[in-house]
Amino acid sequence: MTERDPYSWSVIVGGYAKVKDFSSCFSMFRELVRCGMPLDNYTLPIVIRACRDLKDLQFGRVIHCATSKCGLDFDHFVCASLVDMYARCKVIEDARQLFDKMPRRDLVTWTVMVGALAECSSAVESLTLFDRMRVEGIVPDKVALVTVVYACAKLGAMNKARAIHDYINGTRFCLDVILGTAMIDMYAKCGSVDLAREIFDQMQMKNVITWSAMIAAYGYHGQGGKALKLFPMMLSSGILPNRITFVSLLYACSHAGLIEEGQRFFASMWDEYGVRPDVKHYTCMVDLLGRAGRFDEALGLIESMTVEKDEGLWGALLGACRIHRRLDLAKRVASSLLELQPQNPGHYVLLSNIYANAGKWEDMAKTRDLMTKCGLKKIPGWTWIEVDEKLYQFSVGDKTHPRSSEIYVMLKRVDEKLELAGYVPDTNYVLHDVDEEVKQGLLYAHSEKLAIAFGLIVIPGDTPIRITKNLRVCGDCHTFCKFVSSIERRTIILRDANRFHHFKEGGCSCRDYW
């Protein structure tokens, strides 16, 4: 062929993109430009999607500029693919700007934007956009529903989740394997592993992702036994486990203290199922052994590893040092950890807490100084609570809520009752260098406590109080929740950055093993 028309070009460029040979795709595109071919709205989305897949923001922007020059930037397909590209490259503002300027938005573009918001910035905005889409008369299809289900999972908002579920039931879409799996994940991450299981049981078709999602759900809800029970069921239904299935199983074992079981899975994953352990599996094992205080075995395992060690692995060991107050080891582990990832404030906070727990105030101060020197700040803690499908967000000492004064009155009342019952605030968890009285004040108004106080006011007694936190729950708030669950006779379901805590009758589902 000597003369190529725009369609032939797009077929060639697209062909390379389809088989993920992006360098050939890009060089064909460059040749097209060199030949003086006009840019068209068939080829451009293909190349823009290639930038998306490679997360090549730089070239993506170059193409965006080029499309503006030839007046194609408002073409529907070009624009939609640019929004998607910006979203995947995590420049959500650029994606949103473009989206807002689009003269015509169809279902696919809405879906891209809803998904992008859920992933990058706020899941709240994502759900708001989904509502707006429906107001504008766009009817969601299955893919759009999966996306909004994913946003609900991210957000952990149970009432929203139920509303979406009702909506899906109303549409009479069948629960296909992807939608069903997304809904399992949604209910589990909204705090109800039982509702997740109901969906699971309803599904006709299940694949390895479905089974893994269910196993993982039991794991992070602290129900290791149920997670393990699913494994033989999965095998007998003819599904083979993959890497993620084993991460989920091992994680479930470590969070339920099932040490022998975990060791057996770890040994069998390669021998019996041909799944080679990677660093994440080792991390689960270090976590499992470390939590049990079996440091020699954990260190031996790390030494025997042939795969590359990462910050998660050292982080798991450091976490174990905190539980068992292994100060000596913590120092060594932290230096490996901070060498690998000096920019993560969480590591400094953890180390500082370890020192604080041991009363090593000087070391604690040094850690904090080091953190400041690196230009890092502790990530502020936030807690969300959902009331009637509306989300309320609290930060420490927050007074922005319209019913703030009521909330503080409730908190004071509860605190007095708790102290009578023997609750002592543990100020070790306050990182700030302030005196004891101020520390107590800060601790007193931790975001999760404010959210719980609000929940006690507005949520009926027979309904669990569900809250979500962006960080790990602090030890004092964990104790506080246990006391509230017995004294106020309330179930509290707390989702923190790592797992769920179900507080009931003075105890927690994590068995204080977090």
Next chain:
DNA sequence: CTAGGGTTAG
């Protein structure tokens, strides 16, 4: 002739 979807560690 074009597009958007689900699971995992600390």
